Amino acid sequence: MSRSSNHTWTRREFEQRLRAIGAARYHDRHPFHIKLHEGGLNQGQMQAWVLNRFYYQKSIPLKDASLIGRADDIALRREWISRITDHDGKAPGEGGIERWLVLAEGVGLDRDYVASCAGVLPATRFACEAYIRFVREKSLLEAVASSLTEMFAPTLHKTRIAALLEHYPFANDRTLAYFRTRLVQAPEDVAFGLGYVLDHADSREKQEQCLAALSFKTDVLWSQLDALNHAYVTPALIPPGAFVPEVRA
């Protein structure tokens, strides 16, 4: 059988194409992350990153619950639900969102201010809300595929923990607990998510939709760093109403 130019890719070929999107477009390559990991951020810039990234953290359970709410497949729901409890915890004082607030306090931010999301860059909101909406409106397969940036996260988190410990006085076991926990959680999540996508993308059209979904997700992440970089690093133009770091004497 001769292969047409739009044959269904093999499982291996399709996975390679998914991974290639990470290599080309994942936000570990963004100058803001490079600066973060090189110890180049001042306290205000670090605070801006933590504050804005909180908005992303807080969006995650909303998108995961929206995904479960559309899934007829009970096995998918049973698997996916741990993502919500990972972020929300099972009781006050637990969970990834709580751990992020501990990080926020560690970098000198007021916990309630961060939790209020006042001062978050509009571009952060728009990107995170685009992600939630994508998961609510696209096919379930595309929604799952958009989660696969997690394939690339453990490497980034490992680098980050070492880099933060090396360069920033606020970094310790307590403030970095979010990242350490994700090192364990993300590989479990991605094993299921990747398997699901490889199993269910059974036509070239669906495979291409999955690649587009993953590509979209890298845009969501990248554009958040663009906005941080523009507002707080170069040209350091803070949009009206957004967080203004305190200038320390």
Add this chain to the structure above:
Amino acid sequence: MSRSSNHTWTRREFEQRLRAIGAARYHDRHPFHIKLHEGGLNQGQMQAWVLNRFYYQKSIPLKDASLIGRADDIALRREWISRITDHDGKAPGEGGIERWLVLAEGVGLDRDYVASCAGVLPATRFACEAYIRFVREKSLLEAVASSLTEMFAPTLHKTRIAALLEHYPFANDRTLAYFRTRLVQAPEDVAFGLGYVLDHADSREKQEQCLAALSFKTDVLWSQLDALNHAYVTPALIPPGAFVPEVRA
């Protein structure tokens, strides 16, 4: 009667507060616009602006139709429908979107490329889609209030026409037809929109919702220029997949 701290503002006071948002947050103050109007953009930067702003133009009829689709008030629908035909025209070759494509050709872009929206910055998409969603999901009053950036547009368009004619060889009656037409259309639209908001925001709570809606809309506009500035001016970091201007010999 003594006024509580959350009394309903008078019509005049409320209108002043709406206008104050323009003075503080409208994107005429953004460095990218200042550069545009000073003749400081090179051809690639001008193309990037026209290309990205096309995505905004093409979003407008979608948000206006969504607004009409939620309005029980036939008077509002009759008034609002001209916004759709202003942008879409009544026949091929007519309307604001067509005039924007003429501008795009004038700055050296391929019409079909622009119309395809390939190469548009993700942040542009996220901002414009946030606007459409806002109009679909918030109250009708807030949806109308979010259109009131048009109060500030005619001044900007007047400045722009003069500035483009002075500084850029591509500028002529044909390529600038979009802006000239808006000089006539926007004041008509805003007279109705402002009247509607002043009439229907009959409590302090609704007035504050309208201020927030207008403020949100200024964020939508401002964040688009932030993204353009970051990608094409400073630090000139083009996100993966976005338009890359041709380098001319």
